[in-house]
Every structure is written in C-alpha cells, then in structure tokens.
Amino acid sequence: MNRTSNSNCTTSRYRLPCQTVSHRLPRPFSYSTTSVQVSAVTNRTARTVILEYYEAYNKGDFTTLGDMFSEDVSYHDMIYEQPFVGRLQVLDYLRKVRDILTSDIKIVVEDATDGDPRRVGVMWHVESSNGAMMPFSRGCSFYTLDTEGKILQSRDLVESPVKPGSLTLNALAAVTPIFRALNLPA
Template sequence: MMTMKDVNLTLSPPIPITFLSTLHNSNTWTARILLTRNSPTQSLRLCSSINRTAAVTSPAKEDDDGDEAMVDSAADVVRKFYGGINAHDLTSVEDLIADRCVYEDLVFPRPFVGRKDILQFFRTFTDSVGMDLQFVIDNLSTEDSSRVGVTWHLEWNGKPFPFSKGCSFYQLEVVNGKRQIIYGRDSVEPAIKPGETALVAIRGVAWLLRQFPQLADRL
C-alpha cells in the first residue's frame, strides 16, 4: 500500500543545491523537493509517495549494512568450506573457521573445540579418505545471514558411497571483517538402522523416567 508521508531532514554542513536537485532520480525517493536556507544548516523537505514499509535508516545502520555487504554470505562461506575439504586445501578452510568455533560430529563422543582441533580433525579425515571420496551438497539454505542448513552425501569417483548421507547445521558471524563458522554440527546416516527397534528403546527409556524421575538427573 502506498501512503503519503512528509519527511524533514536537516543537513549539516550545507550541501550544494545542484546535488539536492538530483535526488529526484534516487531509487529510494520519488520526491518534490522544497529548499529553504537556514544558516548554518539547510533544511530539506521531501513530500513523497513511499511504501509504508520503507524506513529512514540511521548512518550507523547504513554502515552496518555496508559491512555485511563487504563479506561473503553465510551460504558462500559454507560452500567454500566443503570445496576446501574436497580439495584437501585446509589452508583455504582455516579462515572460514572462527578461532573459538565448536564443531560437533555426532559420530564422536565429544565436540572439537577451537580452530586448531577442528583443522586437525579434518586433516585426519582427508588423509584417511584420499581424493576419491568427495562431499556433494544436495540442498543448502541461503536466506539467513547467520545460519545455514545443508543436506549432503559422499561419492566415490562420482558414485554414491554407502551409508554416507548426512545433514549439517552451521552458525556464522562476522569476526574481524570476515564471516566465519562459530558452530557446526554433523549428523551422519548410521550404518546400522534399527528401525522400529529404536522406537521400542525410546519408549522403554521414557517409561523408566516416568517411574523414576530422579534418573533424569543422570542423563
């Protein structure tokens, strides 16, 4: 819905009228410009048809948006991460991981904490599988600037590898001008699939917890 709004802006120091006269070409405003001079400032009145969702952004916010625009998107960082692992190029992966990153691979009993431990984990992984085994991204979320979900599988020389489907979640933030992974979690397809047996086990544990609530403190 389009609504009429008046916006009063005070510009200091004064700026040339020739510059102001070009504002009607802005992608943001379609405006009728009325100028009045007041020393030491100029007042600018914009009588404009604007979308009701539009907002006047403060200079600080514009700077933040500019910083965001200067760095890779979260999705691009994750794509580069998988590309570096596939190429066994851990030097390129290093800058994608925050120094305080926590990485959980649910195959292992404890998370890997810190860039050094995480790189060592992937170094061991790449040394073990060689160049024949590659990650292939099936789907990757792209809308969020700080969180990315991925589904993937492994292929051996272009052919699907058994029991290699997985999904991962990554949380990212801008650190020292670079968007980096600060948290990751991998969940990999199990080689043994218990099926309904897993539901039986879950039902049994839930029954025990209902009967003996104090056991929950030991979980």
C-alpha cells in the first residue's frame, strides 16, 4: 500500500486527512509513480466531480462537460481499440453518443467510490425517463482527475450483449500454456 506522510499525519492513499497523496499518474494508459499535491482550489472529491459530470451529460450540457476535461484528456471506451484523446475529440464522441441516446435516456449512477481525491470508480446503467432499464446497458467507469480537479482519464467498460460464460475460461485455459511456452515478458 502506498503511504505518504504530512507533518501532522500518515495515511494510506485511500483516506483524505493528509494533503499529499501518493498516486500513479496515468498518461494514456502508461503509469509511473509520482507524489502529487491535492488541489486546495476546491474541496471537491473525485466522486463529487464525476457525479457532476453525469448530471451535465444527462442534461446535454456540453459547455460544462468541456470545462470538466483537462486539455489532454484520454477517454477509452473499451468497445473501441484506441482511446479518444484531447478535449475536442472526447466531446465530439460524447455528443454522438448523446444524439443516439436522445434526451429521454439517462445514465443512472448506481454506486461510486469515495475517499480518493483524484480517482473514482462508478457503476451505472442506462434507463428511459419512465424508469425502464435499457437492455445491455450496465457498465462501470474509472476516472482519474488531474491536480486541478479536471478529468484526465476515463475508461468505460460496457456490458456485453454476448454472454460467453465458461467459454471465456476455456479459451484462457487453452491460451495460457502458449504464453508460458513463449516466455513473453509481462
């Protein structure tokens, strides 16, 4: 577990009492360990920022959404091979999704983690204005904020309409010995 120390306290990276928190800072999906100062500009947690993000998205408020992203945001919807990179590219993609969903369809946050000033995980589903849940609409998303509280990275994992079940385990069992035999680096 990463631990940091401030003059008055020592805490794990998952608690908020200290101002300095040790994190791995993502740049599009590569990691290095860096210690960061939590922004004193706002007392908002990552959870608060992301709940505001979903509220703005559901309202179709792309001005607010644009202000919430860092300039070099990386948004990886796992149904695509490559992430959308940069504020304009991410906003363009989100507008296309919003146009398909229409204004009566909402993303409903079921649960969101709390306690980390820069990272949050969210479980959600999509439903119509009458409360009916859309099929294959469950998902989870992971967000990392920069030190100014802007969204730096987002990764969405959406429920698959195909449910392969134990076929996936069988495929892993077949492929694992091949990887071991090739002795590929991790």
